[in-house]
Amino acid sequence: MILIVMISGYHEKEGAAGSEAERTARLWARSVAVSSSLRSEQAARAANMTSKQFTREEISKWKSENKTDTVFIIDNVVYDVTKFLDEHPGGHEVLQNVAGKDASEDFDDVGHSLDAKDLMQKYKVGEIVESERVYAQKRQISWEDNKQENDSSFTSSWKFPVLLGIVVTLLYSYLFG
Numbered sequence: 001m002i003l004i005v006m007i008s009g010y011h012e013k014e015g016a017a018g019s020e021a022e023r024t025a026r027l028w029a030r031s032v033a034v035s036s037s038l039r040s041e042q043a044a045r046a047a048n049m050t051s052k053q054f055t056r057e058e059i060s061k062w063k064s065e066n067k068t069d070t071v072f073i074i075d076n077v078v079y080d081v082t083k084f085l086d087e088h089p090g091g092h093e094v095l096q097n098v099a100g101k102d103a104s105e106d107f108d109d110v111g112h113s114l115d116a117k118d119l120m121q122k123y124k125v126g127e128i129v130e131s132e133r134v135y136a137q138k139r140q141i142s143w144e145d146n147k148q149e150n151d152s153s154f155t156s157s158w159k160f161p162v163l164l165g166i167v168v169t170l171l172y173s174y175l176f177g
């Protein structure tokens with residue numbers, strides 16, 4: 001009898017401890033859910049924040065009106081690199097030469113690293129208005145095109161070495177055979 005009372009007492013304690021643990025877990029899960037929903041709200045708000053919109057004319061005017069500012073467009077994004085001129089590893093002249101213009105091609109021609117692309121975010125001041133955006137084909141695509149062109153050319157196909165082999169064999173047997 002004593003044993004039964006002891007066992008039931010133990011179970012009661014365990015049950016109490018279990019529900020305590022459950023409550024803590026529930027509270028923890030709720031706080032995680034709240035903080036993650038807050039974070040996703042913040043992210044959504046950041047994504048919805050519209051950056052300043054410029055026309056291409058405004059950017060070229062910016063250059064003529066503020067002679068000391070170096071502002072240009074790369075892939076429909078407007079950058080003000082005035083404070084970056086002296087730090088640019090490619091020198092300040094190249095940046096000043098494209099001020100007021102669309103520098104997308106010049107930027108791509110250099111083959112800037114991912115680090116450079118990360119760094120660019122610091123100098124972003126806005127975007128080009130939707131109606132004036134241009135979406136140029138990227139380098140990889142044109143490389144694929146070139147590859148196809150080369151592949152279809154006669155000298156790079158398998159026919160050329162085979163034909164050359166036949167001609168050389170015929171010539172050899174004609175001369176020395």
Ligand code: HEM
Pocket residue numbers: 079081088089090091094095098103106107110111112113114115116117119120123
């Ligand atoms: C916000 C815009 C830009 C940023 C943050 C930037 C950043 C950099 C960085 C970090 C490098 C070192 C190499 C690398 O990491 O790729 C570099 C090199 C260079 N950049 Fe830029 N750049 C910008 C725009 C431009 C533009 C518009 C041009 C051309 C008009 C240009 C021309 C060059 C050249 C010629 C080099 C030297 C490449 C070499 O020595 O191999 N950059 N730039």
